[in-house]
Amino acid sequence: xxxxxxxxxxxxxxxxxxxxxxxxxxxxxxxxxxxxxxxxxxxxxxxxxxxxxxxxxxxxxxxxxxxxxxxxxxxxxxxxxxxxxxxxxxxxxxxxxxxxxxxxxxxxxxxxxxxxxxxxxxxxxxxxxxxxxxxxxxxxxxxxxxxxxxxxxxxxxxxxxxxxxxxxxxxxxxxxxxxxxxxxxxxxxxxxxxxxxxxxxxxxxxxxxxxxxxxxxxxxxxxxx
Amino acid sequence: xxxxxxxxxxxxxxxxxxxxxxxxxxxxxxxxxxxxxxxxxxxxxxxxxxxxxxxxxxxxxxxxxxxxxxxxxxxxxxxxxxxxxxxxxxxxxxxxxxxxxxxxxxxxxxxxxxxxxxxxxxxxxxxxxxxxxxxxxxxxxxxxxxxxxxxxxxxxxxxxxxxxxxxxxxxxxxxxxxxxxxxxxxxxxxxxxxxxxxxxxxxxxxxxxxxxxxxxxxxxxxxxxxxxxxxxxxxxxxxxxxxxxxxxx
Numbered sequence: 001x002x003x004x005x006x007x008x009x010x011x012x013x014x015x016x017x018x019x020x021x022x023x024x025x026x027x028x029x030x031x032x033x034x035x036x037x038x039x040x041x042x043x044x045x046x047x048x049x050x051x052x053x054x055x056x057x058x059x060x061x062x063x064x065x066x067x068x069x070x071x072x073x074x075x076x077x078x079x080x081x082x083x084x085x086x087x088x089x090x091x092x093x094x095x096x097x098x099x100x101x102x103x104x105x106x107x108x109x110x111x112x113x114x115x116x117x118x119x120x121x122x123x124x125x126x127x128x129x130x131x132x133x134x135x136x137x138x139x140x141x142x143x144x145x146x147x148x149x150x151x152x153x154x155x156x157x158x159x160x161x162x163x164x165x166x167x168x169x170x171x172x173x174x175x176x177x178x179x180x181x182x183x184x185x186x187x188x189x190x191x192x193x194x195x196x197x198x199x200x201x202x203x204x205x206x207x208x209x210x211x212x213x214x215x216x217x218x219x220x221x222x223x224x225x
Numbered sequence: 226x227x228x229x230x231x232x233x234x235x236x237x238x239x240x241x242x243x244x245x246x247x248x249x250x251x252x253x254x255x256x257x258x259x260x261x262x263x264x265x266x267x268x269x270x271x272x273x274x275x276x277x278x279x280x281x282x283x284x285x286x287x288x289x290x291x292x293x294x295x296x297x298x299x300x301x302x303x304x305x306x307x308x309x310x311x312x313x314x315x316x317x318x319x320x321x322x323x324x325x326x327x328x329x330x331x332x333x334x335x336x337x338x339x340x341x342x343x344x345x346x347x348x349x350x351x352x353x354x355x356x357x358x359x360x361x362x363x364x365x366x367x368x369x370x371x372x373x374x375x376x377x378x379x380x381x382x383x384x385x386x387x388x389x390x391x392x393x394x395x396x397x398x399x400x401x402x403x404x405x406x407x408x409x410x411x412x413x414x415x416x417x418x419x420x421x422x423x424x425x426x427x428x429x430x431x432x433x434x435x436x437x438x439x440x441x442x443x444x445x446x447x448x449x450x451x452x453x454x455x456x457x458x459x460x461x462x463x464x465x466x467x468x469x470x471x472x473x474x
Contacts, residue, residue, distance in 0.1 A: 002474070003468070003473075003474045007468040010427055010428065010431055010464075011397075011399075011427070011430070011431050011435075011436075011437035011438075012427055012437075012460070012461055012464045012465075013468070014437065015437055015438065015461075016461070016465060082437045082439075085436060085437060086394070086395035086396075086397070086436035086437055086439070088329060088434070088436075089328060089329050089330070089395055089396035089397070089434055089435055089436030090327050090328055090329065090394075090395070090396040090436070091329050092327050093327060094294060094297065094324055094327055095231075095244065095322055095324060096296060096297040096322050096324075097297045098296065098297030098298055099443065100298075100392075100442075100443055100446035100447060101394075101441035101442050101443040101446065102441070102442075105439065105440065105441040105442070106394055106439075106441055108439060178440070181440075182439070182440040185440050185454070185457065185458050185461070186440065186461055187461065187462070187465070188458045188459065188460075188461040188462020188463070188465060189458065189462075190454070190455045190457075190458030190459070
């Protein structure tokens with residue numbers, strides 16, 4: 001192994017990969033949320049459908065989206081390897097454990113696995129259909145555009161799907177409550193001046209972003225009633 | 226005080242251990258936890274039974290030998306060493322469960338004694354500095370800011386007891402390694418081996434089979450010397466910087 005592979009397969013190296021990809025995914029969450037909030041624009045889906053068309057056809061976005069999938073994969077692979085190694089590091093457990101750490105910080109693997117399940121379902125529901133499936137077509141300003149807005153609003157008429165989306169956002173919020181600040185610690189950023197700020201942003205981020213996502217299906221469901 | 230103890234008994238490294246229940250009577254609340262074990266062991270000896278093996282040395286809270294996992298915490302409730310844990314921390318009639326440190330890298334030798342030489346090998350890998358032999362240098366010959374000296378000293382108070390490993394859900398040794406790396410990285414005397422040190426100590430830490438840090442903070446919450454999580458951030462950036470810039474391939 002050369003120095004680089006040695007570095008990224010050491011425990012700290014793997015952690016740095018997980019932290020870096022995790023923070024990139026945080027950025028993705030923000031961009032994705034800002035785009036999706038157009039679902040609430042109340043214009044019959046015009047702005048959202050145009051945005052969806054741009055996102056699926058722009059070459060730059062296509063490149064970034066490949067990078068995004070690679071980062072998701074790296075995040076999963078490295079954290080899975082770490083989790084397996086961490087389990088192996090204590091073959092015999094304790095009879096009694098009293099924890100002095102947060103529940104979320106101890107259960108990132110569980111939370112992450114649930115988020116992965118959600119992601120698979122979420123992609124199958126919308127992304128796959130948009131990319132490869134049969135879609136209804138709508139005319140906007142003389143252009144023929146796939147009507148993703150219709151597909152989304154149909155899906156969010158089902159209270160079960162709405163409930164599942166809101167529930168999943170709680171998991172993402174918990175995952176972020178530890179992950180966001182933890183990533184900076186892994187990069188070695190710990191400072192009397194900046195750590196309180198990072199922690200504050202972390203708390204705001206893990207509440208505001210999942211809340212923003214959760215509002216969309218709820219509002220769309222209520223509007224369709 | 227009368228207490229019920231459930232203690233892990235294991236004949237040797239290869240045998241399968243089990244919990245055994247003991248009852249101790251008339252324990253003074255001013256006794257240390259280890260003194261309570263001395264009383265129990267004397268009773269066991271009088272009965273002709275094998276006394277419980279446990280590590281201890283200075284009994285002043287500075288050597289880091291005592292290593293019992295008591296009621297779900299390394300060194301018991303409170304942030305202290307087991308020798309400085311007093312029976313007044315418990316209530317009359319309590320049941321106390323005592324286990325050895327649990328980690329692949331700390332195999333059980335007997336009963337509550339674990340082999341912590343993995344820590345020694347990590348220190349051997351890089352936890353040292355090069356100095357000239359000869360006369361002792363004058364004190365304060367090298368100017369070091371008070372804040373830096375204090376931070377380095379705080380890291381240096383790590384006694385290598387292994388409570389961080391015992392407390393961590395991943396049996397990670399990061400807080401220990403971080404304390405040692407940070408202590409030297411902050412001081413001028415530590416600069417000579419700075420990059421090599423962190424690379425080699427982390428490589429040894431991995432080779433010993435310790436888990437990875439997931440920043441739960443359980444280690445710092447249990448550390449009897451209150452080593453801060455900030456040291457782990459220092460370790461991470463030292464490692465990243467060393468890997469990126471050192472000449473060792």
